[in-house]
Amino acid sequence: MTNIRADASSPFHEPTRRETVAAGGVLPVAAGSSSGAAAVPSIRSTAPEMVSVSLTVNGRTHAVVLDTRTTLLDLLREKLDLTGTKKGCDQGQCGACTVIIDGRRVNSCLTFAVMYDGAQVTTIEGLANNGALHPLQQAFIEHDAFQCGYCTPGQICSAVGLIAEGRAKTADDIRELMSGNLCRCGAYTNIIAAIEEVMRRP
Amino acid sequence: MINxxxxxxxDVTDAVRQIGGDANAKFVAGGTNLIDLMKMDVERPTTVIDITRLPLKQIERTPDGGLRIGALVRNTDLAYHxxxxxxxxxxxxxxxxxxxxxxxxMASTGxxxxxxxxxxxFYDTATPCNKRKPGSGCSAIDGQNRMHAILGGSxxxxxxHPSDMCVALAVLEARVHVASESGDRVIPFADFHRLPGKTPQRDTDLDGGEIITAVELPPKGFAANYTYLKIRDRLSYAFALVSVxxxxxxxxxxxxxxxxxxxxxAHKPWRDQQAEAALRGRPAKAATFARAADALLRDAKGYAHNTFKIDLARRCIVRALTQAARGTPQSQSSKKIV
Structure with a gap:
């Protein structure tokens, strides 16, 4: 097993979850350790806590059972098969995972899905209306606002949020308020143009 | 991330009861920092207490003419209020x-x-860090320290400290309201964040059983003559090298x-009484501002990669005081510095 963090024979080494699983997953669990302050937590050896969550994504309500650690991003991609939302950095630094929760654009990688029980979520898959592209989707095509396209769902969801916020008045404002969405192809000029065009429509 | x-x-009573009984529990609100740190295995709570349903989302006027900001008010809701x-x-x-x-x-006020x-x-669990693992050593002092402190280090x-909001709260002399099972207290902003000293694992004056309930602003808001000037490695979405x-x-x-x-x-938003005394009663001009900057930076200490910050800070202070005196605060949209 590769473990770059510490020599497994070191007294400072703590078993990783992977090692615990590989060892059969049986490490002693102190009685009452889930709530007890006294016992040293050996939570890594315990099974993940599963919770029931119900949330509405693109108008459809889903009731799912999740490991508490599941992010909304992983729920969307891995359980609901909504892979339009992308995982870029998984640290809130790139914006590829941007979705709209209860009307606000957020990084779905920095959420625990269980915290959004009952929420309304909109992803890139939910923007088109009866097969007609959302104006921002159409504008991104017309302005050639992407190359590889990986950041595009996040860019578009973020732009939907930006327009709903109503704070951007100038191209400078758009650039600043879209700074949470990185595009490594460097399509920024056309992204700004696409958003500006839709924003200026009556 | 551990399970x-x-x-x-x-409610608040329920929250402090839950956290008081579990030394390995953490509150989560916006989650933008905690969840990131949990993914990196830097934070390893065995219980996560979701406080987003607590009734701490109001911004209210206080009787003395100030403002009381609930701890769960989101950053955008606060900025746009x-x-x-x-x-x-x-x-x-x-x-x-x-x-x-x-x-x-997403992010909350508290x-x-x-x-x-x-x-x-601090983020890299393969390296020593006294803040993450007390006693293990500091990798930054002799390592890559371009982003690090020039004041108040140990x-x-x-x-x-990475916050921009807190730098403004320091100027406004906000008061932090906290609650615990043993009662409520109010912490002046200057005393809320700590210097690292020998215990850098402690960032703030809070103890483990306390929760922030509100941040209170006194009436004085300096609305006519203010600025927030931030210098960073790119024009947006980066932590400050220096901000004023x-x-x-x-x-x-x-x-x-x-x-x-x-x-x-520094390890906290940095104010200096001596530097501010150099402004009081003086003409609002560059020579005054330079004296105040020199006073604030009198004990500044650079390391291998961040000595440039001392001169950068001096220039930023003079520029920011000039912007405030002229009534031309820094735009956070157009990045032109005037």
């Missing part, structure tokens, strides 16, 4: 200078105060009261 038990708190924009624009400006809109839409440092060694830690929040009260060209705080230079 954790998810719990919800219904009409009373904050009108009366405390330095706070609105500082908030908009930090993070991205997606993060500001959580902003409790952000952990962005020191790369042999144990030269990390900086200013609030001035002028009588003609004379400074009646001048406050300024620096971000990106």
């Amino acid at each position: 954790f038990h998810y719990a919800r708190a219904n 009409p009373l904050v924009e009108e009366r405390y624009p330095v706070l609105a400006s500082a908030i908009m200078a930090g993070a991205s809109q997606q993060l500001r839409n 959580g902003n105060l409790l952000q952990r440092t962005r020191c790369a060694y 042999d144990a830690c030269i990390a900086t 929040a200013v609030g001035l009260e002028l009588d003609g060209d004379t400074i009646k009261e001048g406050r300024f705080a620096l971000g990106g230079v």
Whole structure:
């Protein structure tokens, strides 16, 4: 097993979850350790806590059972098969995972899905209306606002949020308020143009 | 990330009861910092208590003419609140200078105060870090320390506090309301964040059983003469190398009261009484501002990669005080520095 963090024979080494699983997953669990302050937590050896969550994504309500650690991003991609939302950095630094929760654009990688029980979520898959592209989707095509396209769902969801916020008045404002969405192809000029065009429509 | 038990708190009493009984529990609100740190195995709570349903989402006027901001008010809601924009624009400006809109839409007021440092060694569990693992050593002092402190550091830690909002709150002399099972207390902002000393693992004056319930702003908001000037490696969405929040009260060209705080230079938002005394009663001009900058930086200490910050801070202070005195605060949209 590769473990770059510490020599497994070191007294400072703590078993990783992977090692615990590989060892059969049986490490002693102190009685009452889930709530007890006294016992040293050996939570890594315990099974993940599963919770029931119900949330509405693109108008459809889903009731799912999740490991508490599941992010909304992983729920969307891995359980609901909504892979339009992308995982870029998984640290809130790139914006590829941007979705709209209860009307606000957020990084779905920095959420625990269980915290959004009952929420309304909109992803890139939910923007088109009866097969007609959302104006921002159409504008991104017309302005050639992407190359590889990986950041595009996040860019578009973020732009939907930006327009709903109503704070951007100038191209400078758009650039600043879209700074949470990185595009490594460097399509920024056309992204700004696409958003500006839709924003200026009556 | 280790497995954790998810719990919800219904009210403040319930929240402090839950956290009081579990030394390995953490509150989560916006989650923008905690969840990141949990993914990196830097934070390893075995219970996560969701406080997002607590009734701490109001912004209310206080009887003395100030403002009380509930701990769960989101950063964007605070920055865009009409009373904050009108009366405390330095706070609105500082908030908009930090993070991205997606993060500001999630992040809470209380959580902003409790952000952990962005020191790369704190994040990297393969390296020693006294803040993450007390006694293991500081990798930054002799390592890559371009982003690190020039003021108030110790042999144990030269990390900086990452917040922009807190730099403005320092200038406004906010008060932090906290609750615990043993009662409520109010912490002056200057005493809320700590210097690293020998115990850099402790960022703030809070103890483990306490929860922030509100941040209170006194009436004085410096709405006429303020600025938040932030210098960073790119034009947006980066942590400060140096930032300066200013609030001035002028009588003609004379400074009646001048406050300024620096971000990106220390383990906490940095204010200095001696430097502010150098402004009081003096003409609002460059020579005055330079003297105040020199006073604030008199004990500044650079390391291998961050000595440039001392001169950068001096220039930023003079520029920010000039912007505030002229009534031309830094725009957080157009990045032109005037």
